[in-house]
Amino acid sequence: MDLLRWxxxxxxxVEAVSPRTNVIRGLLARxxxxxxxxxxxxxxxxxxxxxxxxxxxxxxxxxxxxxxxVTIETGWGFSHEYAAGQYVGxxxxxxxxWHWRSYSLTSIGDPDDKRISITVKAxxxxxxxxxxxxxxxxGTVVRLAxxxxxxxxxxxxxxxxLFLTAGSGITPVMAMLRSLRRxxxxxxxxxxxxxxxxxxxxxxxAPTRDDAIFLDELEQLAAQWPxxxxxxxxxxxxxxxxxxxxxxxxxxxxxxxCWACGPAKFLDALEKLxxxxxxxxxxxxxxxxxxxxxxxxxxxxxxxxxxxxxIDIDGATTILEAGESLGVQLPFGCRMGICQxxxxxxxxxxxxxxxxxxxxxxxxxxxxxxxxxxGECSIDM
Amino acid sequence: MAITDIDVYAHLTESDVETLGxxxxxxxxxxxxxRGVDDARYIHRTIALQRGLAAGGRVVLLFSNHKPAWLVxxxxxxxxxxxxxxxxxxxxxxxxxxxxxxxxxxxSSWEWDTTCPSVQWKHSHNYIHHKYTNIVGMDDDVGxxxxxxxxxxxxxxxxxGNPLYNALLAVFFQHGVALHHLEVAKLRTGQKTYRQxxxxxxxxxxxxxxQNAKDYFIYPLASGPxxxxxxxxxxxxxxIRNLWAYxxxxxxxxxxxxxxxxxxxxxxxxxxxxxxxxxxxSANFRAGPLMRFFSGNLSxxxxxxxxxxxxxxxYEEIAVRVRALCDKYDLPYTTGSLPGQYLLTFRxxxxxxxxxxxxxxxxxxxxxxxxxxxxxVRGGLKRHFGVDPATGRxxxxxxxxxxxxxxxxxxxxx
Numbered sequence: 001m002d003l004l005r006w007x008x009x010x011x012x013x014v015e016a017v018s019p020r021t022n023v024i025r026g027l028l029a030r031x032x033x034x035x036x037x038x039x040x041x042x043x044x045x046x047x048x049x050x051x052x053x054x055x056x057x058x059x060x061x062x063x064x065x066x067x068x069x070v071t072i073e074t075g076w077g078f079s080h081e082y083a084a085g086q087y088v089g090x091x092x093x094x095x096x097x098w099h100w101r102s103y104s105l106t107s108i109g110d111p112d113d114k115r116i117s118i119t120v121k122a123x124x125x126x127x128x129x130x131x132x133x134x135x136x137x138x139g140t141v142v143r144l145a146x147x148x149x150x151x152x153x154x155x156x157x158x159x160x161x162l163f164l165t166a167g168s169g170i171t172p173v174m175a176m177l178r179s180l181r182r183x184x185x186x187x188x189x190x191x192x193x194x195x196x197x198x199x200x201x202x203x204x205x206a207p208t209r210d211d212a213i214f215l216d217e218l219e220q221l222a223a224q225w226p227x228x229x230x231x232x233x234x235x236x237x238x239x240x241x242x243x244x245x246x247x248x249x250x251x252x253x254x255x256x257x258c259w260a261c262g263p264a265k266f267l268d269a270l271e272k273l274x275x276x277x278x279x280x281x282x283x284x285x286x287x288x289x290x291x292x293x294x295x296x297x298x299x300x301x302x303x304x305x306x307x308x309x310x311i312d313i314d315g316a317t318t319i320l321e322a323g324e325s326l327g328v329q330l331p332f333g334c335r336m337g338i339c340q341x342x343x344x345x346x347x348x349x350x351x352x353x354x355x356x357x358x359x360x361x362x363x364x365x366x367x368x369x370x371x372x373x374x375g376e377c378s379i380d381m
Numbered sequence: 382m383a384i385t386d387i388d389v390y391a392h393l394t395e396s397d398v399e400t401l402g403x404x405x406x407x408x409x410x411x412x413x414x415x416r417g418v419d420d421a422r423y424i425h426r427t428i429a430l431q432r433g434l435a436a437g438g439r440v441v442l443l444f445s446n447h448k449p450a451w452l453v454x455x456x457x458x459x460x461x462x463x464x465x466x467x468x469x470x471x472x473x474x475x476x477x478x479x480x481x482x483x484x485x486x487x488x489s490s491w492e493w494d495t496t497c498p499s500v501q502w503k504h505s506h507n508y509i510h511h512k513y514t515n516i517v518g519m520d521d522d523v524g525x526x527x528x529x530x531x532x533x534x535x536x537x538x539x540x541x542g543n544p545l546y547n548a549l550l551a552v553f554f555q556h557g558v559a560l561h562h563l564e565v566a567k568l569r570t571g572q573k574t575y576r577q578x579x580x581x582x583x584x585x586x587x588x589x590x591x592q593n594a595k596d597y598f599i600y601p602l603a604s605g606p607x608x609x610x611x612x613x614x615x616x617x618x619x620x621i622r623n624l625w626a627y628x629x630x631x632x633x634x635x636x637x638x639x640x641x642x643x644x645x646x647x648x649x650x651x652x653x654x655x656x657x658x659x660x661x662x663s664a665n666f667r668a669g670p671l672m673r674f675f676s677g678n679l680s681x682x683x684x685x686x687x688x689x690x691x692x693x694x695x696y697e698e699i700a701v702r703v704r705a706l707c708d709k710y711d712l713p714y715t716t717g718s719l720p721g722q723y724l725l726t727f728r729x730x731x732x733x734x735x736x737x738x739x740x741x742x743x744x745x746x747x748x749x750x751x752x753x754x755x756x757x758v759r760g761g762l763k764r765h766f767g768v769d770p771a772t773g774r775x776x777x778x779x780x781x782x783x784x785x786x787x788x789x790x791x792x793x794x795x
Contacts, residue, residue, distance in 0.1 A: 030594065031599045031600070034492035052485055093421070096416065096420055096422075096481055326480075327476065327480035327481070
């Protein structure tokens, strides 16, 4: 109906959990134009705005020596109907600037619970992750990006599952396990789909028991849930997990759908193995960092022609990072080359894909979050 | 005839200009590297203050039938509109806060509380005006297509209305700004098609309707029986904002000493000379902290034109360094009191309603425009510049201008 469209027009790009909200928001915005009512209300309560999704950190709980679970109360417009295994973008203001990263959600969506949680491991070069683990105070207001990602279980889940996780790669799988457990308890007994039990084999790799995030919860699950088998692989004593030997450990590998998350090398080896066995359709991976290979570009001069800004970057800095350091507003999502939110056309020059080393030339559409300059390039932003 | 050879006009050697450019670059770098928490707090507080004033004013104006409420509400609303347009809108759209990486305080997304659509403003102001500043024939802000502000602009019969157009522009400033993007000067010369102008006009129309509906329909309606006084309050607030914005902008560009340039100058220009043109083409006015804030820090028009995308709250400290550079290179730093700068501006506008034949000064040596020839036209003036071997002091443009003024006084006395 036209009147309805007219009412919501000022709130067109605003996320709303219920469509009715944007009718009210749009009507009120006639009195606040060019702003939204949210632009005034968030000054009273930082969570009362859906122009940009916001959250407030309510709790930072340490999991291991270098990881912590951060619980965030979400503000207006944040949908809790996300799938287990998806990730969320978090923006944190440090030194007057907003910095963004994506983390797997470890909470499972529940419309009645206005909280989400992520579990973060402080990495050596991870400026933001160390800040989240060690420095962030409860009460801090963060920005959020709506959950997304294809690393998720189908509905209904397959009868036989293999989870392969290493280090903090456990986080999206923990969400999947929690959601499977909830689903089962809701269905009155441990059955899904056509009455069959989901049969899960989970191999998790960590340096030591102390380093293994969620170890208590995983072991408790294994104790209570007969069809969930957990194998803990400690690399400090047993060495790196060898994907080659997976066939021996998991006899019915060919029957299982596999979800894997961990370091890039680990996932590369898995992909090779599944390709070799002809099972590539059954492997689902989540790469939670850009695999910066030695394919780095040559680096060079990057120009944003509309903003009239340019910068010289090295072959390891992404175009997205460089743009943000200059204050150029570029679209982004996962920041790891999977969601395609950051795609922009390359106006002139060459860039190189940091993951594959492939070169792309002017006219092509590139993902700024995994591309660096190769010689010289410009983008019309 | 406006300045063509900027080096000669500025009494600087090629290497002087290069070092001056490098020193200005260094100021930019220092500020860029020191932007941080304090600056972020400043803009967040300004936004909170502005929205608080706006909301407060709107609430008080619901009771605008009481005289004191009308006065207080109108004052709050005018203040809010002034801060929104000057310190927030204008500066955010320049990208002064883009470094914060905040999508809500970013040049790409900010829309301001005035009838001019931000997307058009960013083109005609950030790009055309700030790139081609004061180049007669390229910068549409030299007279906005309706005023004659320098005798370099050819006199047309309709220019006799100059003071009248000036007054109308001041009163209806927000609509003038909105219509500015139509580029009437280019329409007259055929550089722009009416079809394109119609497209622009449609966008302007949409925003005009939204803005006017808010101020002159929705709030009076919400005031119920007080709709009449609410309407006058909104009209007054917009008028006050219009007059103030007009005042600040005119005093930054049209007082004596804000020089004009030729297209030939632009064609031979590099980065250091762009800086120099900005320094010579803009004018400041003296302001305390409060007036500086309400002018959107445009009392520092010179600093703003040198560094349009550095945060406005830093212009005051930048000014200290720019003034030091002006002293070092003996360059003029055009400033004065706000009323003084406005009187000079108005004198020019009033005078230029007449054709050049009726004006005394030539375009090479007039109060509002000059060229490097101004130092040739009078006999007995020293042509040399650089460091005086006797005193060790640099003899530059500032000294030359003073000598020129002295000789003029001497000429009238004899």
